[in-house]
Amino acid sequence: MNKTFVSYNNIVSSLGFNSETVVENIRNEVSGLKLIDNKNVLPEPFYSALINSEELEQAFLKLQPKEDFTRLEKMMITSLNEVIQSSKIELNERVGFIISTTKGNIDALDENNPFPIERAYLSELGKNIKEFFSFKNDAIVVSNACVSGILAIAIAKRYIQQNTYDHVFIVSGDVVTEFILSGFNSFQALSNVPCRPYDKNRTGINIGEVAASVLVTNNSKNLSNNAVEILGESSCNDANHISGPSRTGEGLYRSMFSALNQANLKTKDIDYISAHGTATMFNDEMEAIAINRLELQKVPLNSLKGYFGHTLGASGLLETIVGMHSLFNNTLYASKGFETLGVSKPINVITKTTSKELKTFLKTASGFGGCNTAVIFKKINQTKNHV
Template identity: 65%
Template sequence: MYKIYLSHNSIISSLGFNSETVVDNIKNEVSGISLIDDKTLYHNQFYGAMVDRNLLNKKFNAFQTEEVFTTLEKLMILSLMDVIVASKIKINASVGLIISTTKGNIDALDKKSKFPQSYAYLSRLGKALKTHFLFKTEPVIVSNACVSGILAISVAKRLIKEKMYKHVFIVSGDLVSNFVLSGFSSFQALSDLPCQPFSISRNGINLGEAISSILVTSNTNYLTKESVEILGDATCNDANHISGPSRSGEGLFRSVNAAIKEAEIKPQDIDYISAHGTSTVFNDEMEAIAFNRLGLQSVPLNSLKGYFGHTLGSSGLVETIVGMHSLNLNTLFFSKGFISLGVSKPLQIIDKTTYKKLDIFLKTSSGFGGANTALLLKSVS
């Protein structure tokens, strides 16, 4: 059997500038969400999680070249560099690059931006990262709303199985911007408090920034202590609504079912679920219905949105990485913000960080336009 693995990884967020620091903060139930009052960004105060710009520039300037990069590009370069250096893989024609994002350099459209509006094209990210790291092949841009992070893993898996590449690096990220804040505000989806996924008092999302990178490979020589094998993955679009999820959870139900079938496991083999858990009324209810239809209502489940908010196109990848560390540590992380169950179907929400022997976990994501993606991963340690 041709096995594909997730290996070296990096997270940059309000909780730290590497995966270990971020995971340690999550293990200690520390949230990176705070009340932000920045009139240059948004006209009202809002709860969110943003990367420290001063620290970003300090770290980036340590090796700055004459090239000029946007904030998102700097974050992606820092994150991806950590993974490339740690893996010791030489960039050649057998190494691919996937960039996962929802909005890319959308802040270039702001009239105050020092960058031309053409930087808002997603191809700009591809060009900037390819040139900086001297990739030999054209990057693949994955932009499918909030499932982009997991979908990028699915794409990388297929590229390796088709022997187009031996290794694929993925970097994923989005920024908290006026464009994004205004958009979610127009949906009345922003919470006026730190978010509370799956809780009865939940009233919307917090937006956040978490740029993440990972190595996808079939070569066991490049595995780390938290590496996992991809057992199965699937994507299903229920085409329910431009922004609202299916009320029956049909798309998520089908994607998880398909991933389980490919993995050749049973629902009871799943030790832990890392849900999308945006903290909106409709998303959390949809997931609860889907998980109950799948017979997964008793599996320990959390949402990580209470730690760094909804990070859009990066959410699936960053939460996958945290899940990988969860398996390695045999630790179920507290679903930050959860108080009391507020969905119509039973779920086993993780209400306290606890030790438990873990082997297989399910990561799910859902997004605008009816997109739903599922990923099953197994520890190799």
């Protein structure tokens, strides 16, 4: 099989509008979560990580749009433009395009939204972003709950290895809306304080918004300095419950096991795990069980939800980009909000930002409907010093 790489990347978030700024804020343990008091969205104040609307508008207008776009489309276009420009790749027939999202333009269903309700269709989101950049191929929309972002990387790799495309651009995003917040609130899953993944005092999730973009390519030349090789990937559905994960972590265990087999690696070859870590009682417990079943419990692990909240379908791609920078910087970033282990099995949660020589990392994600995805990445550039 030809090698496949994840290269140029961008994050548009509450912590900044480029990956380097975002990672620097994470290194300094700065969180984008803020207390939001907006009774039009939720009756009670809630913690969320929201993108600054004025900054987004300024950044987007620099691209000289010729028509109106939704908030999510502005986020995605702003992020993806940076990656396309950096890569210098011509958008011909050998270039694929994937959008990953859980809810897309769900705010088009809101009563006072200026866009027609048809804008909520995921196909419309794909068409609008495809046309903005003049991609030759239609957008492939990956909408598989909260694994969508990382699953998009696995799908891009498969397209390239099947010789359908040479390059695939991925943009991932979700926005915070009344619809999404009220849904999680009805599950009694929202925390009224900043979330604390894997901590014994965790009380649930915070919802955040982000757009993130990467290039997946078969070209080993002209890669970004923080590029990684995709060694193995797998996705497995445990079919346990519409919203609850398998209590034994079966789907996640099988995904990680298959990804390791495909990569031809042993558990001792994994230097770091970028985990899902939503800070709900069931998710964190399930992950700890699955990690122990595969004897990965000593591998340093973090959840980035304490910095961004849960950004739904974008979380897997966002966290992959941070993982790429983690390898390049030889730095393990603290899992914000964690103090005391609150799961039944031992896991090695990173409590403080630490320098360490890193070569590989495992990214995992799990979501509603029983979906689970695991992808293993390897550092290419070995020249960066500790940060």
